[in-house]
Amino acid sequence: MFTQDIRNAANSMTQVSVQALRIFGPIIGGLIVTSFSAAWGFGIDALTYIISLFFLFSLRSLSFQKPTEMLGKENSLKQDFFEGIVVLKEESWLWITILAFSLINIFSGGIIRILIPWLINIYYEFEPVVYGLVLSASGAGAIVCGLVFGIRQEWKKRGLLAYVGVAISGLALLFMPFVSSIPLLMLCMFLEGAGIMLFGLIWETSLQELVPEDKFGRVASLDMLGSFSLLPVGYLVTGWLAEGIGEIFTLVTFSIVIVVISILVMFNKGIRNFN
Numbered sequence: 001m002f003t004q005d006i007r008n009a010a011n012s013m014t015q016v017s018v019q020a021l022r023i024f025g026p027i028i029g030g031l032i033v034t035s036f037s038a039a040w041g042f043g044i045d046a047l048t049y050i051i052s053l054f055f056l057f058s059l060r061s062l063s064f065q066k067p068t069e070m071l072g073k074e075n076s077l078k079q080d081f082f083e084g085i086v087v088l089k090e091e092s093w094l095w096i097t098i099l100a101f102s103l104i105n106i107f108s109g110g111i112i113r114i115l116i117p118w119l120i121n122i123y124y125e126f127e128p129v130v131y132g133l134v135l136s137a138s139g140a141g142a143i144v145c146g147l148v149f150g151i152r153q154e155w156k157k158r159g160l161l162a163y164v165g166v167a168i169s170g171l172a173l174l175f176m177p178f179v180s181s182i183p184l185l186m187l188c189m190f191l192e193g194a195g196i197m198l199f200g201l202i203w204e205t206s207l208q209e210l211v212p213e214d215k216f217g218r219v220a221s222l223d224m225l226g227s228f229s230l231l232p233v234g235y236l237v238t239g240w241l242a243e244g245i246g247e248i249f250t251l252v253t254f255s256i257v258i259v260v261i262s263i264l265v266m267f268n269k270g271i272r273n274f275n
Contacts, residue, residue, distance in 0.1 A: 013150060026139075030132025084218030091210050092270030093159060094219070097203065098226040100265050104166065107254040108196075109231050110238030111173050115251045123247070124180055137186035141193030149201050158202045159274030163262045165198030170258030177248045206274070 032041045088095040120131040145165075155161060172191035179185060211219045242250045265271050 013146075024136070026132035026135035027129070028132070030127070030129035033128040083215060084222045087211055087215050087219050088222060092268065093206065093274040094210065096265060096268055096271060097162075098223055100261055102226045102230055104258055104261055105227050106230050106234030106237070107257050108169070108173070110234045111251055111254050114235060114238045115242065115247055115254075116173075116176070118242075118247055119176060119251065120185070123177075126182070130182055133182065134185050134189050138189040138193030141190035141195075142197035144190075145194040145197040146201060149198065155202070156275060158206065159271040160266055162199045162202040163266050163271065165195040165202075167195070167259050167262040168192075169195030169199075170255050170262060174252060174255035174259070177251055 029041055029045075032044065088098065116134070117131060120126050120134055121128065124130075149155070169192045172188040172195065176185060176188045179188065207216070207219065207223070238250065238254070241253075245253075
């Protein structure tokens with residue numbers, strides 16, 4: 001949670017630091033697979049989890065202060081759930097976005113996790129390092145967007161701006177099956193990363209502004225539940241459709257659906273007027 005005067009810059013810096021790793025990670029992974037084997041890649045990946053575990057142990061000493069009114073109060077899981085729902089219902093920007101992204105993540109997840117690797121490695125027959133470069137371009141786009149977003153303390157028309165970013169992301173994915181040039185593929189993923197980053201920063205900032213601090217954990221949990229609970233279904237549907245109607249047609253269809261959902265959401269008054 002950041003104070004209002006530094007919120008945009010702080011959220012941008014947090015996300016930029018995360019996205020910076022997305023630039024080097026895929027490239028290094030592609031080089032490892034190309035130079036050695038996929039087994040080496042999995043082994044090194046597993047080692048990083050073990051290293052991360054030691055950092056997690058250091059968090060055990062952290063303590064958190066509860067608000068005075070929360071001391072001695074124990075809520076059931078059901079109570080926490082419905083308290084979060086009440087907060088979401090008060091702002092159409094919140095509940096509409098969670099519902100919209102429960103669908104958008106199905107299609108974007110299927111594209112990024114299943115269809116893009118197939119497109120680069122099998123359809124275009126590029127080396128694994130090219131796949132790493134393409135994914136890194138997405139991280140680069142996110143970093144540039146994050147830096148630009150953090151420059152200004154305040155942005156107008158944030159509801160429209162956020163979903164314009166999602167639409168740009170969908171359009172970038174839509175063009176990928178029709179360009180075989182590596183620089184153009186990287187440009188598409190650059191725009192995809194920038195568009196999603198723009199939405200993500202506005203969404204994260206809006207949660208910190210609109211949700212009371214004592215309810216933030218409940219709402220954030222509902223956000224995660226709505227956004228990611230259907231991802232396994234999305235992966236299953238993506239594979240099933242790709243096998244039935246073809247990978248390219250599935251990728252194009254999913255990309256169009258992302259753009260259409262973004263446009264439809266922007267017709268809602270609560271989204272248009274969110275500032």
